[in-house]
Each structure stands twice: as C-alpha cells, then as structure tokens.
Amino acid sequence: MVERINLDTLKNLVDGNVKEDVTCVIKFYSSRCGYCDNLKPVYETLSEQYGDKVYFFAINVDDPVDETPPVTVNGVPTICMIKIDNEVKVTMLDEPDEPHPVTWYWLEYMKDFVDRGLYR
Numbered sequence: 001m002v003e004r005i006n007l008d009t010l011k012n013l014v015d016g017n018v019k020e021d022v023t024c025v026i027k028f029y030s031s032r033c034g035y036c037d038n039l040k041p042v043y044e045t046l047s048e049q050y051g052d053k054v055y056f057f058a059i060n061v062d063d064p065v066d067e068t069p070p071v072t073v074n075g076v077p078t079i080c081m082i083k084i085d086n087e088v089k090v091t092m093l094d095e096p097d098e099p100h101p102v103t104w105y106w107l108e109y110m111k112d113f114v115d116r117g118l119y120r
Contacts, residue, residue: 026057027043039103054114
C-alpha cells in the first residue's frame with residue numbers, strides 16, 4: 001500500500017525521528033506529469049511485492065510548502081529510499097539509461113533498487 005505523506009513527515013524520516021528501524025521508498029510526483037500518472041499503478045505493484053518489509057510513500061511536489069525540502073528533487077518522477085537503522089541513509093534512484101516510454105522507470109529497475117537497499 002502506498003501512503004501519501006507531506007513534507008513534515010519526510011523531514012521526520014530524514015532526521016531519523018522514528019521509533020523503529022525502517023526502510024521507506026518515496027516517490028516524488030506531480031499531478032501535471034504524465035509519467036507520474038502512468039507510474040502510479042506500477043509503484044503500487046512494487047509496494048504490494050514487499051508487503052510489510054518496506055513502507056511506500058508518495059509526495060506531490062505541487063503541494064505548497066513553507067520550507068526547503070530535506071531531499072533535493074530535480075524532476076519528477078523521482079524515487080528515493082530512506083533506510084533507518086543505526087543511522088539514516090538516503091539514496092536516490094539513478095535516472096535509467098533507457099527510460100520506460102510510458103512510466104519512466106521500469107518495474108524491475110525499481111525492484112533492484114529496493115533489493116539493494118534492503119540487503120546492504
């Protein structure tokens with residue numbers, strides 16, 4: 001399941017203000033982005049494959065904000081992972097060499113990213 005979060009929640013994750021060790025994947029999207037709309041069901045499928053091992057979130061970059069986000073997003077869609085164990089690790093998914101023509105990111109490319117983050 002994908003849960004929509006706001007900038008305050010993202011800041012709490014990046015600052016490590018959580019009560020347990022977690023791995024979170026966050027999709028930054030815009031409601032005006034065709035790739036983002038098309039990626040939504042693929043991202044939901046990805047979230048279903050990991051069950052309760054990983055939390056999946058989405059943030060709309062079009063939402064008004066009063067402060068600078070704690071993660072730099074240069075375009076949408078953008079995917080990042082925040083892994084919190086003894087420390088906070090933020091990793092951005094690299095742009096694909098060959099973007100998917102409809103969704104930008106390929107499902108297997110995102111799955112590989114999550115797997116690398118879980119098992120490093």
